[in-house]
Amino acid sequence: MYNVYIDSGTSNTRAYLVKKFELIDTEAINVGTKDSAIAGNNNVLLTAMKECYDKLLLNNKLQEIDIVDIWSSGMVTNTFGITEVEHISIPITGQKLLDKIYLHNEEKIFRRELKLICGAKTAQPGDIIDIENVERMNNVRGEEIEVVGMVATKILPRDKKCVMISPGSHTHMCYVKDGAIIDIASNFTGELNYAIVKSTILGGELSEKDIKMNCEYVNKGYQYLKQYGICRALYIVHGTKVFNVCSDDVRSQIMAGIITGSVVDLLGVKISEDWKDVEKIIIIGSKLYVESYRILCEEIIPDVSVEVVYGYEGKSFALCGFLEILRLRNQT
Numbered sequence: 001m002y003n004v005y006i007d008s009g010t011s012n013t014r015a016y017l018v019k020k021f022e023l024i025d026t027e028a029i030n031v032g033t034k035d036s037a038i039a040g041n042n043n044v045l046l047t048a049m050k051e052c053y054d055k056l057l058l059n060n061k062l063q064e065i066d067i068v069d070i071w072s073s074g075m076v077t078n079t080f081g082i083t084e085v086e087h088i089s090i091p092i093t094g095q096k097l098l099d100k101i102y103l104h105n106e107e108k109i110f111r112r113e114l115k116l117i118c119g120a121k122t123a124q125p126g127d128i129i130d131i132e133n134v135e136r137m138n139n140v141r142g143e144e145i146e147v148v149g150m151v152a153t154k155i156l157p158r159d160k161k162c163v164m165i166s167p168g169s170h171t172h173m174c175y176v177k178d179g180a181i182i183d184i185a186s187n188f189t190g191e192l193n194y195a196i197v198k199s200t201i202l203g204g205e206l207s208e209k210d211i212k213m214n215c216e217y218v219n220k221g222y223q224y225l226k227q228y229g230i231c232r233a234l235y236i237v238h239g240t241k242v243f244n245v246c247s248d249d250v251r252s253q254i255m256a257g258i259i260t261g262s263v264v265d266l267l268g269v270k271i272s273e274d275w276k277d278v279e280k281i282i283i284i285g286s287k288l289y290v291e292s293y294r295i296l297c298e299e300i301i302p303d304v305s306v307e308v309v310y311g312y313e314g315k316s317f318a319l320c321g322f323l324e325i326l327r328l329r330n331q332t
């Protein structure tokens with residue numbers, strides 16, 4: 001009995017073949033909802049998802065009939081994903097995600113039912129969101145299942161109030177209490193970095209690799225941000241090239257300090273105003289730049305312990321979250 005789980009974000013898609021509760025195989029592709037938003041329709045995303053799915057079947061000598069269910073989480077429920085499904089309101093637990101699974105009959109490419117795991121929002125049912133209050137709204141699609149995985153694996157201890165930070169195309173900070181997400185703060189980060197790298201003069205001045213972060217340069221970027229604001233801070237990065245003061249690697253670390261600094265500054269404000277009882281900050285990610293979050297959390301919020309985790313027993317936290325959903329379903 002096999003399930004396929006497809007975790008698809010803004011920029012990437014990962015598909016997992018699961019037998020009972022065991023991971024059998026995985027496939028990934030650099031296509032996400034951003035690509036359907038740019039294309040103006042979701043064919044590119046669905047085709048990429050199906051390509052991963054077909055490879056899993058082919059590589060494991062399986063047929064369509066062997067797959068009991070196909071599940072998907074992340075940006076697939078965004079307007080530009082598979083089909084738009086409203087977020088679920090906080091508080092969010094694994095059980096709530098399971099209870100609200102959305103069944104979607106995908107007729108274009110998969111031609112079968114998909115079980116969609118919904119995202120989460122801070123707005124409550126019935127809230128009217130307008131230009132006056134939208135700044136107080138936050139939402140995730142994909143990070144909620146990662147939190148479920150982190151709670152299930154005890155990386156987020158149930159008896160501690162934690163902030164989970166998931167750096168990515170967008171960086172969300174989820175405030176987790178008693179194993180449930182009770183608040184979120186959302187930021188536009190990786191996509192900003194990508195746009196700067198792809199479409200500005202800085203593109204030719206920054207390192208193309210994911211490089212090791214050094215606190216001296218990350219802190220420098222943060223200081224520029226604080227002192228001058230984002231526009232001048234970015235110009236200073238350009239200035240280091242004009243006046244030939246440092247290498248592309250150093251510039252990239254300064255740049256990380258600027259973008260990450262803007263997020264961690266917000267975290268500092270949230271902790272001093274709303275999330276006062278936070279005991280631990282846990283950052284997840286597999287790339288080296290994620291260290292910039294640890295460096296700046298230690299700098300800006302020195303009283304709260306911070307840890308970077310890269311997954312659990314070789315599994316992504318989204319997969320751990322999905323396995324937890326399967327377990328919860330088995331119990332009912």
Ligand SMILES: O=C(O)C(=O)C[C@@H](O)[C@H](O)CO
Nearest residue numbers: 009078119139140141142170
């Ligand atoms: O809810 C949406 O539609 C989003 O755009 C959420 C997005 O920021 C993801 O959480 C990124 O991982």
